[in-house]
Amino acid sequence: MEGLWSVYGEFELTYRGVNREEIVSSLCVGYAASLFVGTFLGVLSDLIGQKEVCVMFCIIHLVTAIWKRISVHPSLFVASIGLSLATSIFSFSFETWMVLQHEKQGHRQDMLSDTFWLMTIFESVSLIGNQMLLNSLVGDTVKRNMFSPSTVAVFLALICATFIIKRWTEVSQRIELEDYRTSFSAYIFSDKRIWLLAWAQASIHFSVAFFWILWAPTLVADGREVHLGLVYPCLLGSRILGSSLFPWLMGRTSSFRTEDCLLYGFVVSGLVMSIVAFDYQELGVLVMLFSLFHGCVGLILPSLARLRTMYVPSKLRGGMISLSLAPANAAILFFLLQDGYYRHIENSVIIAFAALSLFSSAGSMYALKRWGKHPYQNWQKQ
Numbered sequence: 001m002e003g004l005w006s007v008y009g010e011f012e013l014t015y016r017g018v019n020r021e022e023i024v025s026s027l028c029v030g031y032a033a034s035l036f037v038g039t040f041l042g043v044l045s046d047l048i049g050q051k052e053v054c055v056m057f058c059i060i061h062l063v064t065a066i067w068k069r070i071s072v073h074p075s076l077f078v079a080s081i082g083l084s085l086a087t088s089i090f091s092f093s094f095e096t097w098m099v100l101q102h103e104k105q106g107h108r109q110d111m112l113s114d115t116f117w118l119m120t121i122f123e124s125v126s127l128i129g130n131q132m133l134l135n136s137l138v139g140d141t142v143k144r145n146m147f148s149p150s151t152v153a154v155f156l157a158l159i160c161a162t163f164i165i166k167r168w169t170e171v172s173q174r175i176e177l178e179d180y181r182t183s184f185s186a187y188i189f190s191d192k193r194i195w196l197l198a199w200a201q202a203s204i205h206f207s208v209a210f211f212w213i214l215w216a217p218t219l220v221a222d223g224r225e226v227h228l229g230l231v232y233p234c235l236l237g238s239r240i241l242g243s244s245l246f247p248w249l250m251g252r253t254s255s256f257r258t259e260d261c262l263l264y265g266f267v268v269s270g271l272v273m274s275i276v277a278f279d280y281q282e283l284g285v286l287v288m289l290f291s292l293f294h295g296c297v298g299l300i301l302p303s304l305a306r307l308r309t310m311y312v313p314s315k316l317r318g319g320m321i322s323l324s325l326a327p328a329n330a331a332i333l334f335f336l337l338q339d340g341y342y343r344h345i346e347n348s349v350i351i352a353f354a355a356l357s358l359f360s361s362a363g364s365m366y367a368l369k370r371w372g373k374h375p376y377q378n379w380q381k382q
Contacts, residue, residue: 001061001156003130008149024340026076030084035329038088042322050097057089058161065153092321116302117246124236196364198324203357206328238291242298259369262303269296270358277352
């Protein structure tokens with residue numbers, strides 16, 4: 001469901017005749033919704049339980065898809081708000097669900113590490129599968145089959161919601177708001193190591209978000225003809241390869257710590273974005289750099305998830321993730337307004353800012369390594 005819009009959304013907007021200003025406005029509205037509403041959905045999930053919020057994720061996709069399917073001229077802003085809120089839920093709720101299920105079933109913590117990198121791989125595989133599915137559904141008869149993605153989204157949302165409601169027996173862990181606020185203040189706000197981890201999460205979120213906004217304009221600059229449909233699976237394949245390195249680097253016999261893995265991943269990805277920011281125009285080199293960046297992302301994402309399990313209590317995990325994304329969403333909204341709306345900032349400046357944030361995250365991982373032990377989890381527990 002998450003991949004349907006990211007894979008086919010731009011083509012749908014072009015087919016509907018949506019101009020650049022309207023697209024930028026819809027992005028701004030979407031990230032504003034993520035900032036002012038999505039930021040607090042993680043806290044809500046910790047308070048009422050992950051099952052209800054995951055069902056909400058399915059309902060949002062279902063309503064948005066039906067709206068787009070039956071409306072002759074569906075509101076771009078309504079779709080953007082709905083999909084942005086669903087993406088906010090996706091960023092924390094299913095990961096938190098997986099952690100709670102592991103704890104409920106008594107699995108070893110190192111098995112959870114395997115789950116994280118497999119989740120990253122399957123996410124990339126599903127995005128490639130989405131591209132193949134939608135290409136086969138739409139085919140050459142675009143006018144007749146343009147609404148096929150919305151039909152697929154309705155079908156998937158119904159299946160997902162049914163499985164969650166019927167098959168997921170969640171252990172009730174609801175806590176009072178005052179108890180939650182006290183715990184959050186003690187374990188999250190008062191721990192400087194969590195602040196470093198949150199900054200790293202925000203920086204990779206910002207960098208990946210703007211990459212997907214700017215990658216196509218960067219490749220087709222100067223009127224170059226590029227088959228973006230062929231480049232897209234290559235980028236996701238690179239992410240799969242990056243995630244595949246995780247168990248090898250983080251194995252029991254490896255001397256690498258998770259912080260080391262993240263430090264090098266952030267440095268390499270920062271260097272890649274720095275080179276791109278200097279307006280490098282060789283197409284082959286750009287594709288190679290983009291692939292390298294996504295390889296680093298594939299390694300960084302499960303590594304951050306592993307660190308969250310080490311540092312963040314499970315009952316506070318959803319709130320910690322959603323709040324850590326707030327600075328990134330605020331920065332994305334600011335740059336969208338300045339670059340896309342007022343045109344005060346060049347794309348290269350945004351990419352350079354992303355590189356700077358990645359380098360700063362490498363520094364935060366170095367500080368995190370120096371500040372010691374993992375306080376809440378013994379990762380080698382059998």
